[in-house]
Amino acid sequence: VPLSRATLASLGPGVRVPAYDVARVRAGIVHLGLGGFHRAHMARYTHDLMEHDPDALAWGILGVGLMPGDRRMIDALAPQDALYTLVEREGADETVTVIGSLAGVAFAGETSAALLDAIDDPAIRIVSLTVTENGYCLDPATKRLNPDHPLIRADLSAPERPRSAIGVIVEALRRRRASGHAPFTPLTCDNIQHNGDVLRDAVVTLARLRDPCLADWIAAEVVFPSTMVDRITPVTAPADVAALAERHGLSDAWPVFSETFTQWVIEDRFPAGRPAWERVGAQFVADVAPYEFMKLRLLNGSHLAVSGLGRLAGTVTIDESMADPRIAAVMTALMDRETGPTVPPVPGIDLAAYKRTLVARFANPAIRDTVERVNTDAPLNVLVDPIRGRLEQGGRVEFLALALAAWLRRVRGEDERGGAIEVRHPMAALLREAAIAGGPDPRPLLGIRPLFGELGDDPRLVEPVAEWLGMLYGKGIQATLDEAARRAG
Ligand code: NAD
Structure with a gap:
């Protein structure tokens, strides 16, 4: 009918x-x-x-x-x-x-x-x-x-x-x-x-x-x-x-x-x-800010981390990415150790329960949301803002740096088997150029001021990103996920 x-x-x-x-x-x-x-x-x-x-x-x-x-x-x-x-x-x-x-x-x-x-x-x-x-x-x-x-x-x-x-x-x-x-x-x-x-x-x-x-x-x-x-x-x-x-x-x-x-x-x-x-x-x-802050930091930040790593690992959907226990472990560590600590209490919300629900929602196999959609839709700021917040707290950014390294690897527009990755971004051409110029060195990309501002010169970010990006280029995504899971464990 x-x-x-x-x-x-x-x-x-x-x-x-x-x-x-x-x-x-x-x-x-x-x-x-x-x-x-x-x-x-x-x-x-x-x-x-x-x-x-x-x-x-x-x-x-x-x-x-x-x-x-x-x-x-x-x-x-x-x-x-x-x-x-x-x-x-x-x-x-x-x-x-x-x-x-x-x-x-x-x-x-x-x-x-x-x-x-x-x-x-x-x-x-x-x-x-x-x-x-x-x-x-x-x-x-x-x-x-x-x-x-x-x-x-x-x-x-x-x-x-x-x-x-x-x-x-x-x-x-x-x-x-x-x-x-x-x-x-x-x-x-x-x-x-x-x-x-x-x-x-x-x-x-x-x-x-x-x-x-x-x-x-x-x-x-x-x-x-x-x-x-x-x-x-x-x-x-x-x-x-x-x-x-x-x-x-x-x-x-x-x-x-x-x-x-x-x-x-x-x-x-x-x-x-x-x-x-x-x-x-x-x-x-009266004020949406605490709710949106929580969501951007925990949901959107985790989403881009999972979809970026998932794309490099060759998965098509978010639930497939989450079925890799290493990626799920990265998401949990990211929220518990880095993005979560930057979120102040939110009226009426149990943050621990909210984080658990997120893991379950991402893993829901009935949804088949694609890593492609999330990679395209999620603005880079869902990683850059918590990086700034965490560094201001004097904290470390290890898993945020990993997520960012995955993003920087992806915008090269080509995965490690030489397959094309579609990158829809207003600066896609420049990103690709800088990714090729730098290879394992993230500095040409992190030096793009409109995206990273002063963070591009901050060794507290540049060093861990360089470590992960070097691993992605040198040893590949599988070895990088093994190492990430070891550190998350
Ligand atoms: P969609 O691709 O189905 O629809 C996007 C809409 O935005 C289309 O109508 C498109 O024409 C329009 N659009 C895109 N660029 C535009 C432009 N430059 N000028 C005018 N219109 C433009 O995507 P969607 O899933 O409906 O997502 C739309 C927005 O909703 C997202 O960007 C996001 O901010 C928000 N959102 C989406 C989800 C989700 O899970 N899909 C969740 C929360 C919030």
């Missing part, structure tokens, strides 16, 4: 369908970056709320793709009336749910004209984002808007037809102000530390380059709550799509698969109003 409103009633008993009338869902939110994560996370919370509360039907989400490559997603969901299936897995158990919270989908990869018209509607009170860190057009060193970024340059020369997510928010806010309507609340759900502040700064900076009065108005009137988001959501695999169709007789062009764990901590500042997401498990707090 092809998924659509018309076929909802005929789906099999193994599929949960919305209890509310999906035809009554109206857009109150515009979401930029309709990828896998949003569909497994914020749209899931919103769907749950709609199940409980008819008022929530006014908080439907218009899901938008801003990049040319997003056309496929929009074309997949539009004929399904923006419905899709979310499969949540733990071990052999899975829950299959049709999510009805998308009020519609829109492709804005060629022109933002229709998107801006949609945001003009005062019923839109939140514009949310999951556009990856690249979508913010930042200078990687300062985390501030890069005015020379090609998308930003384009937006400055045609500000009323923006292409970047930041340009869309600035122009949409300008139009709100011009029409005398209250601003919406921009809500970032990307994995960036202090994500609300980073978004606010990028938006105000771009606005200031256009019109200082607009920038002042945004700074005074618009609130940018920070969030901490967590739910491992791999890229949808064709085999999973086929298995879903076979098992449930349900043909969905682009379902989403995720773990059962989910977490969303949101700074509670929504002058234009918000859905009561706390009724379905989200946590509204």
Whole structure:
């Protein structure tokens, strides 16, 4: 059965369908970056709320793709009336749910004209984002808007037809102000530390380059709550799509698969109003910082360590990497001895239990999240920041240095058997050049100031990284993992 409103009633008993009338869902939110994560996370919370509360039907989400490559997603969901299936897995158990919270989908990869018209509607009170860190057009060193970024340059020369997510928010806010309507609340759900502040700064900076009065108005009137988001959501695999169709007789062009764990901590500042997401498990707090700090240090740092080593060892998925007891031991030692000690206590969280849960989540074989996805998605700062923090505490960085050495080895773009490694990074060409120039010597890479700053000259980092990188080049990944496990033991 092809998924659509018309076929909802005929789906099999193994599929949960919305209890509310999906035809009554109206857009109150515009979401930029309709990828896998949003569909497994914020749209899931919103769907749950709609199940409980008819008022929530006014908080439907218009899901938008801003990049040319997003056309496929929009074309997949539009004929399904923006419905899709979310499969949540733990071990052999899975829950299959049709999510009805998308009020519609829109492709804005060629022109933002229709998107801006949609945001003009005062019923839109939140514009949310999951556009990856690249979508913010930042200078990687300062985390501030890069005015020379090609998308930003384009937006400055045609500000009323923006292409970047930041340009869309600035122009949409300008139009709100011009029409005398209250601003919406921009809500970032990307994995960036202090994500609300980073978004606010990028938006105000771009606005200031256009019109200082607009920038002042945004700074005074618009609130940018920070969030901490967590739910491992791999890229949808064709085999999973086929298995879903076979098992449930349900043909969905682009379902989403995720773990059962989910977490969303949101700074509670929504002058234009918000859905009561706390009724379905989200946590509204005055300050997100301690939660995001914990997550970036423990989850994201460990993720990049595991995916970097796993890629060099030739594993495809995170759980395969974790099935290597040496890599699992490195992850535990990394958290217990280096990243964990930099995390202050977090209200209501048992850090020891949180770390144990992470090991179990990464090892979950039902998720099949790829090392490729994590290597591409995780910003290098999830290692660099804890390195700085640990050194400031006067501690050693042995396992962080190993994780960093794996990263430096990987960006050479070639593994030890000569196989190609795809490196998607704004500085990929420079990284490859420096990796080849240095070989086992990390200094050409660590000397890239925008990435490493003063750490590139700090022997407390350079020496252990040189030791591991020398081992990776000289003895290979297997011998390096043996040695790492010995030290972790
Ligand atoms: P995805 O590849 O499925 O979707 C990414 C979306 O971002 C796409 O719509 C893409 O077009 C858009 N995008 C990428 N670069 C952009 C740019 N320069 N400008 C505008 N849009 C751009 O990835 P995903 O898994 O949905 O992840 C999206 C973000 O969600 C991640 O970067 C991360 O910050 C956050 N996140 C993901 C996970 C996860 O497990 N997948 C977990 C927590 C947080």
